[in-house]
Structure formats: C-alpha cells, structure tokens
Amino acid sequence: MAMNAQGRPTRADAATAPGPTFTGNRALQIEESLIFEREFGGTGVDLPEPKAKDRLGSMKRQSPLNLPGLSEPEAMRHYVRLSQKNYAIDMGPFPLGSCTMKHNPRLNEKMARLPGFADIHPLQPQSTVQGALELVHELADWLLELTGMPAVAMSPKAGAHGELCGMMAIKAALDARGETGRTRVLAPESAHGTNPATAAQCGFSVDDIPADETGRVDLSALKAKLGPDVAAIMVTNPNTCGLFERDIRAIADAVHEAGGYFYCDGANFNAIAGKVRPGDLGVDAMHINLHKTFSTPHGGGGPGSGPVVLSAALAPFAPVPYVVKEEGRYQLVETRRAAREDGENMHGGRLTAFHGQMGMFVRALSYMLSHGGDGIRQAAEDAVLNANYVLARLKSEMTPAFPGHCMHEALFDDSFLKGTGVETIDFAKGMIDEGYHPMTMYFPLVVHGAMLIEPTESESKQELDLFCDALLSIARRANAGDASLKGAPYFAPRRRLDETAAARNPVLRWTPTASVRAAE
Amino acid sequence: MRYLPLSAEDRRAMLKTIGVRSIDDLFVDVPREALNAKIDLPRHRGELEVERLLGAMAAKNRPAGAGPFFVGAGAYRHHVPASVDHIIQRSEFLTSYTPYQPEIAQGTLQYLFEFQTQVAALLGMEVANASMYDGSTACAEAALMARRVTKRGRVVVSGGLHPHYAAVVRTNSELAGDTVSIRPLDVEGEEDLAAQIDANTSCVIVQNPDVFGNLRDFTPLAKSCAENGTLLIVVVTEAVSLGAVKSPGEMGADIAVGEGQSIGVPLNFGGPHVGLFATRQKYVRQMPGRLCGATVDAEGKRGFVLTLSTREQHIRRDKATSNICTNSGLCALAFTAHMTLLGEVGLRRMSLLSHEAACKAADALSSVPGVRLATPRFFNEFTLRLSANAAEIVEALASKGVLGGVPGGRLWPNDSEAEDLLIVAATECTTDADIADYAHALSEVL
Structure with missing residues (x-):
C-alpha cells in the first residue's frame, strides 16, 4: 500500500464495487425526505405569544393546518441538500435552446x-x-x-x-x-x-x-x-x-x-x-x-x-x-x-x-448599465459566435437541421442517430452523465427529434471545446451501437423518472399515511 | 467586459473554425439597412459606478422599514428570516431553469411538491399548483377556469374584491367573450351576492378578508352557488390571515386563489410576488399552470416530475388551459422556505400578532376626532372614514414620516364615495410606538 510520511495510505487498494449504501446516500448525494415526514409541532421562528384575546369570533380557523415547522439548522440542511440535486448555470453550460441560460451577475x-x-x-x-x-x-x-x-x-x-x-x-x-x-x-x-x-x-x-x-x-x-x-x-x-x-x-x-x-x-x-x-x-x-x-x-x-x-x-x-x-x-x-x-x-x-x-x-x-450599449452588442455577437462555433464543431458527427449559419442557437435533427436505436431523449440523458444540462429536445416541432443548442455568450472557448468533444463522443457511442445510452442517466440523483405513471395517477401533494401520522 | 469570457484571440480563432472573415458574415440574413443601427446608449461601466447610479435612485424612495408604516391593500410588510434569502440565493436554485429534466432538478421539484402541499393545506383545498405570477392573475385565471368547467359566460364580482383584481378579471374574461358584473363598492360587507346569480353565472368572486378588511363568512353563499352549479372563487390577498382565519375551503370554495407575498417575499414595489391557486381534485385537469407530481425512477426510488402537461401551452398550444409558461418559482421557494420555518405554530403566532397590532391601531386611530372605524370585524386591516379627503391626509402624514395607508381615491378614482376612506394595515412588524406616532400625526393633520 502506498503511504505518505505520516503513514497514511495515499491510494486505495483495488477492491470490488460495493452494493447500495446503508443510508441510500452516495457521498455528496444525500437522500432528503419531505418536510412532512418528520415530527410536527416545532417552529424555526421565535415570535412571542400574542397577549390580548383575539376578536375573530366565528371567523377563527377551525381545522388544524398540519404543517411542520423546522428549526433553522434543520431547514438550512433541508434546502441545501435539495439544492445539490439541481443542475445550474453556475455549475456548467446550460444550453437550453430558446431559454437563454446566461450568467446571472450577482x-x-x-x-x-x-x-x-x-x-x-x-x-x-x-x-x-x-x-x-x-x-x-x-x-x-x-x-x-x-x-x-x-x-x-x-x-x-x-x-x-x-x-x-x-x-x-x-x-x-x-x-x-x-x-x-x-x-x-x-x-x-x-x-x-x-x-x-x-x-x-x-x-x-x-x-x-x-x-x-x-x-x-x-x-x-x-x-x-x-x-x-x-x-x-x-x-x-x-x-x-x-x-x-x-x-x-x-x-x-x-x-x-x-x-x-x-x-x-x-x-x-x-x-x-x-x-x-x-x-x-x-x-x-x-x-x-x-x-x-x-x-x-x-x-x-x-x-x-x-x-x-x-x-x-x-x-x-x-x-x-x-x-x-x-x-x-x-x-x-x-x-x-x-x-x-x-x-x-x-x-x-x-x-x-x-x-x-x-x-x-x-x-x-443593472445588467444594462453594466454592459452599456457596447457590451449589449458584444454579448449578442458572442452569443451568435458561440452558437456557430458549436455548429461548426459538431457537424462532422451530428446533422444540422438546415444548411448555412445560425444565429444564437444551433439546431440539429436526429438523422445522425438513424438506425442506432438511440433517440434524441437518450442522447440528452447521456449528456447528463457527462455533467451537462441537455439542450432543448423535441422543439421546434418542425424538425424530427430536434436538438436545439443555445450556448449563450457566457461560455468560454475552452468550455465550449470540452462540451463539443463530449457531444461528439456521445454521437460516436450511439453510432457504435452503445445501448447503454438507453438507460442514461446513471450518475444523476435519480434515474429516468416514470412520467406516464405520474400523469395517470396524479399525486400532487403529501398526505398522511398509516406509517406517517401528524402529531397532534 | 467582466461578463464576457471570450478574448479577441478566441474570437478570431472561432471565426476561422466557422470559416467566415468577420462577425457580420454571420448576420448576413439581416437586411443591410437594418444591421448595426446606431444606438445611442452609454458605454459599459464597472460595479462601483453602477452601484452609485442605482443607489442614488434607491435613496430617493422611502422604505417601509424607515418609520411608521401602515400600507396594505394587497401587499404586506412582514418579517422574513435571514435564512430565507440565503436559501433562494443558492446558485442551484437561483440559476436553474424550469425542471424539464427531472433527473437533475429534484431540488426544485421537491420544493414545489412541498409548496403545493402547504398551499393546499393553508387554503383548505385538495390540490394546489406550483404558483402563478401573482394573486391578481391567479384570480383572473380562476374565472377562466370556471368558464371551462361550467361552460357559462357571466362572472359576478363582489364589491369587496380588490378593485385591481376586479379590473384584471374584467380584462381577461371580456377578452374571452364573457360578461363581468362588478358589484358596487361595499364598505360594510353587506351586499347580497346570492341574488346576483343567474343560470348563466359561471362563478362568483369574493375576497376574505375583503379589500376593506372585513372578515366575511361565505359559507351561505357557497351553498347558493352549489345549488345553481356556479363556482365560488374565494380570494385571499393576505396569506398570513390563513394562520388564524377560516380558510376558503372551510367555507366551501370551489377555487381558492391568493397572493402569497406576505410569506417570504418582500414588497418589491408590487412585483415579483407569488400567486397561489388551489381547487378540488375533480377539477385538476382544468387547472392552469404547472403541477408537480410524485412518481418513481427506473430503480423504484421516489422522485418528482412536472405532470399533467397536456393541459399546458407547450403541448396543447391553442387548446391549452392557459398561455402561462414562466411562473413565480423562486418566490414560491421563498414562500415554502419561510412556511417551513414558521410551521403551524409560528404562522399562527405571526397571524395573531398581526391581528393584535391591527386591533391596537384601530382603537388608537378611531379615538382621534374626525375618524370613524367603518369595519368593526377585521383581521389585520381595517377601513377608516375620515372627516377630510383621505388622499390629502395620506400626503400630509407622509410629510411627517408616517405612511398611513391606502386612500380610497387611489383604488376607486372614479367613485366619490371612496374619497374619505382610508385603508390601514398592521403586521407583527408594527410597534406600539409606530401606532402612537401615527395617532399623534393623524390628530395633527386632520
């Protein structure tokens, strides 16, 4: 075993991959229950009890709300854990065509x-x-x-x-x-x-x-x-x-x-x-x-x-x-x-x-004053430049929907996936495993299996190069018959979700069940 | 320019890869005469300069927290815990998009599911959506939904509904071809709305507490509506009232809508706020807006997705239940985070403290000569009748550092009956000293 000067191991020994963890957590990915699935009755806000008798009479609320209150540390942990299950512009490219996910100045x-x-x-x-x-x-x-x-x-x-x-x-x-x-x-x-x-x-x-x-x-x-x-x-x-x-x-x-x-x-x-x-x-x-x-x-x-x-x-x-x-x-x-x-x-x-x-x-x-007329114009030009750069870099393996240059977003159809068994949605989910938010998919409706990529002016050339290399590798995997894309994503907080079941039997709110009762 | 990462060298290299000589070669489809139009705007500025410019504008306004403050009528100043603003500024919430890729948006989806649960509980309804723009547009959408459900074309609006809400309803419903009957302003809350219902009435829209602050029990009206196949829409513009006051659901509302700003969201000069929308389970497929639902992933783990999207414009296009796309996601997060901190216990206290402050204010102000309390049963807002023009009194109070409320003339500019009305709100932020200062100033200017 490799050791450092303190005698501490500096490299893991080869081992077989473990099964699921006891907690269900995976290191930084921590499972978080609903706020309703814990003890009720507390509050995280210190307010005094009112002194005077209320004058609400018969208009007073009759039924209990049954809503939990969390202390500040519990609430912070809840929302920070939830936040870590989200992708965001501040984490990486968010190339949703038509949505314009550019940097948000603080x-x-x-x-x-x-x-x-x-x-x-x-x-x-x-x-x-x-x-x-x-x-x-x-x-x-x-x-x-x-x-x-x-x-x-x-x-x-x-x-x-x-x-x-x-x-x-x-x-x-x-x-x-x-x-x-x-x-x-x-x-x-x-x-x-x-x-x-x-x-x-x-x-x-x-x-x-x-x-x-x-x-x-x-x-x-x-x-x-x-x-x-x-x-x-x-x-x-x-x-x-x-x-x-x-x-x-x-x-x-x-x-x-x-x-x-x-x-x-x-x-x-x-x-x-x-x-x-x-x-x-x-x-x-x-x-x-x-x-x-x-x-x-x-x-x-x-x-x-x-x-x-x-x-x-x-x-x-x-x-x-x-x-x-x-x-x-x-x-x-x-x-x-x-x-x-x-x-x-x-x-x-x-x-x-x-x-x-x-x-x-x-x-x-604030954005306009910061950019000025010159910066607003430069931002538009860079957005168009970035999209055309992506178009130029990807067209060797992917199929642009229309010939010629584009403006601020590059549109591809799914003809490069024809015969591979991989569809636009699989390609998009494969991007998730590579650390990217997918592009807009299946829109506009006039293009079959549309993939609409809008990089915006906020991406550096270095970021775009890696992004394009990643997309080209997914395209090559699809063309090489890599069926694993059909199951992607594998590394996200959740695997593909069953949207059909959600719509067939809509569960739109938490309700108490036999195992989780609200404390009176 | 600090926000643009490309260097001049990058741009040259990229143009070369693309195979064009200049950036304008990418704008070839723009008519020549329209390209690079002369635009007369200043050049870019550093942070320090922008802060100076905007700071100077901000300094010309009188913030609510700078002194006695009693303005309400649809937006209320409540205290928001510091942690709420921290939570909504997390990059992963602030800089994410609508959760169309649920595998990497479970954070947003789970808080929307929790939000929907809290909103449904507060309003006393079965299901709630993931938010609307604000209370007024939620109200207009409710009237359009009632039209779809009942296939009728007449909307009856209470004289106690906030007049701006009534105006938004009229704009939208008349556009759809409906008639809108707005009842005369009703300070004492004594109108007979059941008598206004006819065979073509799709809905009756009421507000509790109403715009004058009256607490009103619409349980009998709900019965009349039900007997006639008309939907009862109950509006709540002060969400904090729901901690202590009978909910729309408890009165028998078919649709309950509200302005959620009071919980978690600053006044913001009127926006962004957050619209609440809830109804009965049986009407869920007629609802406007986004809905988050629970499901499982490929490994059987619980997860959340946007659902029933066949109601929405991106799928159904001209047959959609509404044209709404963007909602008020981040304000919904502020609402749900604040509500999670409060819990039932904290909300009830905040609610009753606001009520207590309003009772004290009403007692103190109505003892000033020339002032009469027009709305004896109220929650945290009440209406005074003054012996003078209320708009002039409000200006005079403002010059003494007191923001005393909303004068009737501001809300009903065309109705002389409103000129002597002053709508006054208090919350847990209101101190005894604020009330004493107000009463003193009022006695001086009246």
Whole structure:
C-alpha cells in the first residue's frame, strides 16, 4: 500500500464495487425526505405569544393546518441538500435552446435588495417613490432605444403575459377601427406554444404558416393565407430554428398591406440586441423577456418579466399603469380615465394588480448599465459566435437541421442517430452523465427529434471545446451501437423518472399515511 | 467586459473554425439597412459606478422599514428570516431553469411538491399548483377556469374584491367573450351576492378578508352557488390571515386563489410576488399552470416530475388551459422556505400578532376626532372614514414620516364615495410606538 510520511495510505487498494449504501446516500448525494415526514409541532421562528384575546369570533380557523415547522439548522440542511440535486448555470453550460441560460451577475441581486427598491410598497404615496418611478422610466428608455420603438408597456409579468398584452392591444386597435371581422391569427408551426395559446385566449382562431426548406417563413404561402379576416401574424425573429427571417421586411409589408398587425415574439432578442432594432423591421408589438435577454435569473421557473414595445398605431392601447415624466417629476398613471380623455373606446385595461416586476426591472437595468450599449452588442455577437462555433464543431458527427449559419442557437435533427436505436431523449440523458444540462429536445416541432443548442455568450472557448468533444463522443457511442445510452442517466440523483405513471395517477401533494401520522 | 469570457484571440480563432472573415458574415440574413443601427446608449461601466447610479435612485424612495408604516391593500410588510434569502440565493436554485429534466432538478421539484402541499393545506383545498405570477392573475385565471368547467359566460364580482383584481378579471374574461358584473363598492360587507346569480353565472368572486378588511363568512353563499352549479372563487390577498382565519375551503370554495407575498417575499414595489391557486381534485385537469407530481425512477426510488402537461401551452398550444409558461418559482421557494420555518405554530403566532397590532391601531386611530372605524370585524386591516379627503391626509402624514395607508381615491378614482376612506394595515412588524406616532400625526393633520 502506498503511504505518505505520516503513514497514511495515499491510494486505495483495488477492491470490488460495493452494493447500495446503508443510508441510500452516495457521498455528496444525500437522500432528503419531505418536510412532512418528520415530527410536527416545532417552529424555526421565535415570535412571542400574542397577549390580548383575539376578536375573530366565528371567523377563527377551525381545522388544524398540519404543517411542520423546522428549526433553522434543520431547514438550512433541508434546502441545501435539495439544492445539490439541481443542475445550474453556475455549475456548467446550460444550453437550453430558446431559454437563454446566461450568467446571472450577482451585482444585480445586490441592487434589487436595496431597501429603497425591495422594501417599498406599490401603493405608498408617489411622492415617496420618485426613485422607483425614475428607474422604471429609465429602463423603458433603454428598451425603446434598443428596439427603435416609440412606446413600451412595462407591467406584463412574463413573456407569455407580454404576448397577451400585445395581442390585446392588437384586438383593441382593430375594434377601434371597427374591424371586428378580423378573427384569424397566423403563426408558424415552429412557434412557441405560448403564441397559439395567447391568440386563443384573445378569442382568435389560429392558422399555421408553413416553413420553407430553409427553415423560414414561406413568404408566398403566407401571402396566400392573408386576407380581410386576418388580425395579425405572430412571428419569432430570430425564429425557433435559430435563423433570422431574411424576408422579414416583406413579411411585415404583406401583413400591413392586408390590414393586419405584426406581433414579434421577442424571446430571441438576445441574438440581435444592440445590432438590429425591431422597429426598423416593421414590428407592431414585441415582448422582451427580461429574464432571458437581460439575465434576470430564471430561478427554477420564474419570476420573469415581459415588457412589450409597441408601434405608434398600438401605443394608445397599452394597459395601465404606466410612468410618465412631467416637469421633472415622475407620475404613475393608474386609471384609464386619467390616461385618456376618450378612454371610453379604449381597451388596454389592467393586466396585473400593481406596476409590473420591479425586482426584475432593477436587475435588468443593472445588467444594462453594466454592459452599456457596447457590451449589449458584444454579448449578442458572442452569443451568435458561440452558437456557430458549436455548429461548426459538431457537424462532422451530428446533422444540422438546415444548411448555412445560425444565429444564437444551433439546431440539429436526429438523422445522425438513424438506425442506432438511440433517440434524441437518450442522447440528452447521456449528456447528463457527462455533467451537462441537455439542450432543448423535441422543439421546434418542425424538425424530427430536434436538438436545439443555445450556448449563450457566457461560455468560454475552452468550455465550449470540452462540451463539443463530449457531444461528439456521445454521437460516436450511439453510432457504435452503445445501448447503454438507453438507460442514461446513471450518475444523476435519480434515474429516468416514470412520467406516464405520474400523469395517470396524479399525486400532487403529501398526505398522511398509516406509517406517517401528524402529531397532534 | 467582466461578463464576457471570450478574448479577441478566441474570437478570431472561432471565426476561422466557422470559416467566415468577420462577425457580420454571420448576420448576413439581416437586411443591410437594418444591421448595426446606431444606438445611442452609454458605454459599459464597472460595479462601483453602477452601484452609485442605482443607489442614488434607491435613496430617493422611502422604505417601509424607515418609520411608521401602515400600507396594505394587497401587499404586506412582514418579517422574513435571514435564512430565507440565503436559501433562494443558492446558485442551484437561483440559476436553474424550469425542471424539464427531472433527473437533475429534484431540488426544485421537491420544493414545489412541498409548496403545493402547504398551499393546499393553508387554503383548505385538495390540490394546489406550483404558483402563478401573482394573486391578481391567479384570480383572473380562476374565472377562466370556471368558464371551462361550467361552460357559462357571466362572472359576478363582489364589491369587496380588490378593485385591481376586479379590473384584471374584467380584462381577461371580456377578452374571452364573457360578461363581468362588478358589484358596487361595499364598505360594510353587506351586499347580497346570492341574488346576483343567474343560470348563466359561471362563478362568483369574493375576497376574505375583503379589500376593506372585513372578515366575511361565505359559507351561505357557497351553498347558493352549489345549488345553481356556479363556482365560488374565494380570494385571499393576505396569506398570513390563513394562520388564524377560516380558510376558503372551510367555507366551501370551489377555487381558492391568493397572493402569497406576505410569506417570504418582500414588497418589491408590487412585483415579483407569488400567486397561489388551489381547487378540488375533480377539477385538476382544468387547472392552469404547472403541477408537480410524485412518481418513481427506473430503480423504484421516489422522485418528482412536472405532470399533467397536456393541459399546458407547450403541448396543447391553442387548446391549452392557459398561455402561462414562466411562473413565480423562486418566490414560491421563498414562500415554502419561510412556511417551513414558521410551521403551524409560528404562522399562527405571526397571524395573531398581526391581528393584535391591527386591533391596537384601530382603537388608537378611531379615538382621534374626525375618524370613524367603518369595519368593526377585521383581521389585520381595517377601513377608516375620515372627516377630510383621505388622499390629502395620506400626503400630509407622509410629510411627517408616517405612511398611513391606502386612500380610497387611489383604488376607486372614479367613485366619490371612496374619497374619505382610508385603508390601514398592521403586521407583527408594527410597534406600539409606530401606532402612537401615527395617532399623534393623524390628530395633527386632520
């Protein structure tokens, strides 16, 4: 046995692999029970017992909650152990196409927690929140400058909420024109699911726009579908195949000529921010996902923020509230009547109780001030460069869905896996064992077995080289008939989970069982 | 630029690998005249400079913690333990995505499962989802769900529902083609909602405690709704009330929605907050939003996944129950972590302490000449009728360092009946000295 100077072994002797551990833990991977599967009755917050008798009378809660309270050390351990079962951008590349998982600067977190932003109430007197209104106004100015649009609605709470805001404005504008017969919305088959869902929520029917062989909107097919019943088109640009719609001006012109509006899904604005202004492309409305392009964190699924820029034609139909600057003072316009004299004919209404995602606004403005106009542009260029580098490095073993360069994300189909028995999902799960979060899989729907890789500007060349080498090795394993990929992942906190069983018999909450009773 | 790892040398080498000469060769599909548009924005800045700029803006605002603070009406200042903010800033939570790859997202999924369990218990309902944007959008989604369940097209809204919630419901339901009947503002909580129900009524939306602070028992209304096949939607904007006050489920609600901000989430000037959404098990397939469910992995170990996604937009597209995609994940984590620390014992104390502070404040303020308590039975918020315009009084109080509440004119700008109303909230953060300062200032300005 190899020993060091203290006589301590420095190398393990060869041994057979052990069976399962007694605890079920595997070193740093620690099994963690639900908070409900322990003693009830405690609390981790020291609050005094109220002194006076309550005045709730018959409105007092009757039934017990049966919710456990954990001491601070127990709670910390619970959540830290849970956190260690998650993959995160701070651990490695998170190449989810269309989702834009870029670095989240911690300065932004620090700024959002300043008491002057985090500890102010949406309904306290406007004279006491002038700095907050200034921040909203300043962020709006940056968004207008970057998009080349004349107006922006700040209150939508996420991208899909922004879509709702924009499509509502379109509906209201059509109503104001007396064109209630425009009931159809056109969207490409490759669109995000939120596009048709939003159009339907606004009472429109949805019709597909076919794609051409290069993965873009088929202009002549689009023109054939336009007519006096079309309210709008919803087009993502760059699109969900990672390609810029090269006919974008002609598309906008055709829709406008037919009397409809152009809604642009801005989910991929990060590819062109600082380089191209959507206002120069004929856009009427576009939401901006602050949690994508401007890196307010995704937080495991939100909160997001989805301000919507609007053309002059749609600006009068923006929702309340919004901020205006008058004589050096910021004012929050909160009612329709105050907003417009002819408010009777205006829609717009209200989308949320308060003024939007202030916490996200602070983070986004912090990101913008840090990057500056030059940094925002460089970030877009690096995102496009990184995606094309991945495309170039992988195309020897994997099959790009479309010829040519891409924008900020590289799309592959599964034809390189044909005949191997390995499918896109197996490839993705194989990536987990290599230490990567999988790319977006099976989206967009127009590509068979789609794999959409968005590296973002946050990855170094060295990180990308290792990532590409790992993907090439998985592709080679698949082609060499390595069936083990069908069972991947092997090294994650859990093996593949049975989603069919979960949906067939939904268990959506913990309930007490015979073996685990809540202590009264 | 500190956030961009590529060096100039890297960029050159990568362009060479790709086989192009310059970065703009990758932007060839952009119309020439639109590429590299002149954008008039300042250049990048260091951390120190950004901190100065944003710090100056923050300094112009008056934080709740800087003095006596009594503002509520849908957002409340409660104390959040330091550990909660630490937990939500763990990289693995903060910088992760929606848990679409469950094998490496069990952390997020397990806390969502725990969140759903806590929310269902608090609201007294059978099932809860993994969160909505906020209480107001959860409320609007509830009305749309009632439309799907009942196939009816008329929404009745209580005059005690927060008017901004009512406005959000109207925006969404009218868009869907429904009519929305918003009852007149109802300070004393005496409206007869059962009389408003007709054969086409999909739902009645009520709030407890209502926007004026009244505690209202909707048990009889639930019976009327059930007899008519109408769903009762009960809204809770002060989640802390659920520790001491009868829950929506105990009253017979079909859908219960709430604003969860009070537990774990700062005021944030109105967002982000976290919407709570719960209902009966039999309606689960009509619910909006993400749901986390338990299952097993290939080795038979328990694990969690997002489930029933055939309701959702990424699968069902224009037939989805809602267009929602992103929800309020990190705020849901703050909620569940704070709730886990509190437990039933801690929540009840926090709840009753808030109630106690409000009782003291109501006693002190209603003894000021020119002030009358309009809502005798309340939890931690009540409405005063003043002998003067409440908005002007609130401004005068603010200039004395007291944030005294929300004037009726702010919430109902078009209703002169609201001008003398002042809605006042207290929590466990409110001290006896705050109350004394407020009463003194009010007697000076009134």
